[in-house]
Amino acid sequence: MIRVEHLTKRYGRTVAVQDLSFEVARGEIVGLLGPNGAGKTTTMRILSGYLPPTGGDVEVAGCRVADDSMGVRRRIGYLPENCPLYPDMRVDDYLAFRAALKGVPARDVRRRVEEVETLCDLRDAGRRTIGRLSKGYRQRVGLADALVHDPELLILDEPTLGLDPNQIRQVRTLIRQLAERRTVLLSTHILPEVEMTCRRVLILHRGRLLASDSTDRLRELLRGRARISVEIRGPPDAIEGALREVPGVESLAVERGGEWHTVRLECAGGTDVQPDVFRRVADRGWLLRELRRDQHSLEDVFVALTCREADAEEPAAPAAPAAGGGAAP
Amino acid sequence: MRAFFILLRRELGALFLSPATGGLMAFVWIVTGVAASALVRLPFDTLRGVPVMTELFTLAYWLVSPVAVPLITMRLLAEEKRSGTFETLVTAPVRDGAVVAAKFAAAWALHVALWAPTVVYAVLLRLLAPSAPPPDAGAIAAGLLGVAVTGASLVAFGLLASAVTRGPVAAASLCFAGIALLLLFGLAPYLFHADAWLRLGRYASPVGHLYEFSRGIVDTRALAFHGINAGLALYAALKALESRRWA
Numbered sequence: 001m002i003r004v005e006h007l008t009k010r011y012g013r014t015v016a017v018q019d020l021s022f023e024v025a026r027g028e029i030v031g032l033l034g035p036n037g038a039g040k041t042t043t044m045r046i047l048s049g050y051l052p053p054t055g056g057d058v059e060v061a062g063c064r065v066a067d068d069s070m071g072v073r074r075r076i077g078y079l080p081e082n083c084p085l086y087p088d089m090r091v092d093d094y095l096a097f098r099a100a101l102k103g104v105p106a107r108d109v110r111r112r113v114e115e116v117e118t119l120c121d122l123r124d125a126g127r128r129t130i131g132r133l134s135k136g137y138r139q140r141v142g143l144a145d146a147l148v149h150d151p152e153l154l155i156l157d158e159p160t161l162g163l164d165p166n167q168i169r170q171v172r173t174l175i176r177q178l179a180e181r182r183t184v185l186l187s188t189h190i191l192p193e194v195e196m197t198c199r200r201v202l203i204l205h206r207g208r209l210l211a212s213d214s215t216d217r218l219r220e221l222l223r224g225r226a227r228i229s230v231e232i233r234g235p236p237d238a239i240e241g242a243l244r245e246v247p248g249v250e251s252l253a254v255e256r257g258g259e260w261h262t263v264r265l266e267c268a269g270g271t272d273v274q275p276d277v278f279r280r281v282a283d284r285g286w287l288l289r290e291l292r293r294d295q296h297s298l299e300d301v302f303v304a305l306t307c308r309e310a311d312a313e314e315p316a317a318p319a320a321p322a323a324g325g326g327a328a329p
Numbered sequence: 330m331r332a333f334f335i336l337l338r339r340e341l342g343a344l345f346l347s348p349a350t351g352g353l354m355a356f357v358w359i360v361t362g363v364a365a366s367a368l369v370r371l372p373f374d375t376l377r378g379v380p381v382m383t384e385l386f387t388l389a390y391w392l393v394s395p396v397a398v399p400l401i402t403m404r405l406l407a408e409e410k411r412s413g414t415f416e417t418l419v420t421a422p423v424r425d426g427a428v429v430a431a432k433f434a435a436a437w438a439l440h441v442a443l444w445a446p447t448v449v450y451a452v453l454l455r456l457l458a459p460s461a462p463p464p465d466a467g468a469i470a471a472g473l474l475g476v477a478v479t480g481a482s483l484v485a486f487g488l489l490a491s492a493v494t495r496g497p498v499a500a501a502s503l504c505f506a507g508i509a510l511l512l513l514f515g516l517a518p519y520l521f522h523a524d525a526w527l528r529l530g531r532y533a534s535p536v537g538h539l540y541e542f543s544r545g546i547v548d549t550r551a552l553a554f555h556g557i558n559a560g561l562a563l564y565a566a567l568k569a570l571e572s573r574r575w576a
Contacts, residue, residue, distance in 0.1 A: 045416070048420045049420060050416055050420050051573060051574070052574045052575070073421060074422045078417075078420045080416045080417060080420070082413055084412050084413030084414040084415075088343060097335065100335045101335050101336070101421045101422075101423055102421050145417070
């Protein structure tokens with residue numbers, strides 16, 4: 001559905017996207033993840049035909065963006081960042097206007113507007129002026145607009161930006177529903193958003209692709225490092241001394257409580273330190289309430305990848321970008 | 330063409346139903362009303378035989394337009410860019426040319442609609458002075474044509490100003506400055522009585538052209554001047570929009 005090969009975009013001397021390559025298959029729901037300034041919006045604007053690439057090749061729904069921008073625009077539903085809408089129009093009128101503009105035949109406009117209003121839970125807001133709607137409603141109007149011509153592909157730039165937690169949940173549920181019949185590419189810098197919504201993640205940093213894989217497999221990347229949490233009742237200094245000597249423990253931090261103390265251990269890859277920790281606690285007669293291996297979140301993966309990238313860039317020129325599946329070496 | 334008419338309908342709705350348009354119409358009516366009232370009170374000798382409607386079109390138009398045209402055009406593209414709706418608009422399957430044409434047509438229609446009711450003053454003159462010679466209907470029609478073609482130039486320039494700026498205030502300021510320059514240039518033949526200026530004025534003075542129109546003279550030089558001006562400004566506005574696609 002989307003094929004991006006060696007995409008580069010420069011604004012003057014500033015490189016916004018550099019040698020970016022990835023593919024999105026039909027029916028996938030993919031998250032484009034990265035901090036502010038990573039190149040997410042620029043990439044989406046190029047995919048939507050709003051901006052031309054400086055270099056590389058982009059194909060969306062079988063049409064090359066450079067040669068057939070109109071074809072691309074007919075096949076995609078695009079929700080730009082901040083969901084811009086005409087505040088002076090009523091929701092019904094706005095959606096009818098957008099449907100007509102996107103080529104929905106005049107006889108079908110009313111039906112399509114009703115369908116997307118039902119899908120986006122906007123039936124009660126049809127006669128309301130957009131400027132008077134809450135941000136959550138406006139976001140749903142934006143999604144309805146993106147859907148009104150029944151596109152094959154939805155490109156959503158930060159669809160939950162500025163929403164409160166309830167509104168975020170509503171929009172997230174809606175996106176999951178929409179993804180049942182369509183390909184969805186959404187950008188965000190909110191990690192839980194990607195974990196809850198997407199099956200695959202593309203991590204961008206400073207315009208380059210750091211990783212492209214499923215959320216589970218990205219977490220596997222950090223499986224080499226284990227994080228253990230232990231809750232123990234005993235003298236904190238003695239606990240620290242005893243656990244620091246466990247083979248495989250690289251660092252630890254003790255959070256002192258009243259009677260129970262929490263110890264967080266960072267361990268080297270391949271070592272299972274939990275039996276050793278248990279034995280040392282038992283031998284000393286301390287009480288153990290919890291011994292848990294923490295699962296790495298996508299946030300950990302993201303931080304690890306971006307920090308590794310920053311470290312690599314500091315002394316010398318940038319390293320070669322990653323493309324396709326897996327993380328950058 | 331379908332996209333053009335869909336956009337035109339949306340633009341006409343946005344322009345004609347805006348509360349600001351009501352204020353603008355009131356402004357035009359106050360200025361033309363005061364001007365008409367002042368003109369009919371002048372002694373006949375002061376007007377030197379020039380019909381009241383001719384003076385009304387030329388005097389009131391150049392009083393109103395430097396303010397009205399920037400107010401009409403400032404939001405057309407600059408506001409869309411500022412609010413982000415421009416991105417939504419041009420990522421729909423619609424050509425930039427249709428966007429420019431629809432916005433120009435809607436703004437021009439509003440400009441003509443602001444001036445069309447001045448015909449009422451001719452009717453009032455006839456009713457209030459039944460013994461005087463009747464106003465020349467042909468000259469009034471030509472005067473309105475003059476207002477329309479001069480408006481095409483000014484509105485197209487206002488659209489260009491809106492296309493090259495990122496906010497309505499900047500667009501209005503640029504448009505006002507442009508019209509002021511055009512007006513000063515147009516007044517030059519009347520200020521400097523040199524032959525060269527007078528010859529140039531016959532071709533390129535919008536003030537002179539409107540005066541001729543309002544006397545009932547439809548000169549193709551004036552039509553060509555405003556047609557070329559409007560065409561160039563619209564082409565430049567289109568290129569300004571397309572510049573985002575220049576890699």
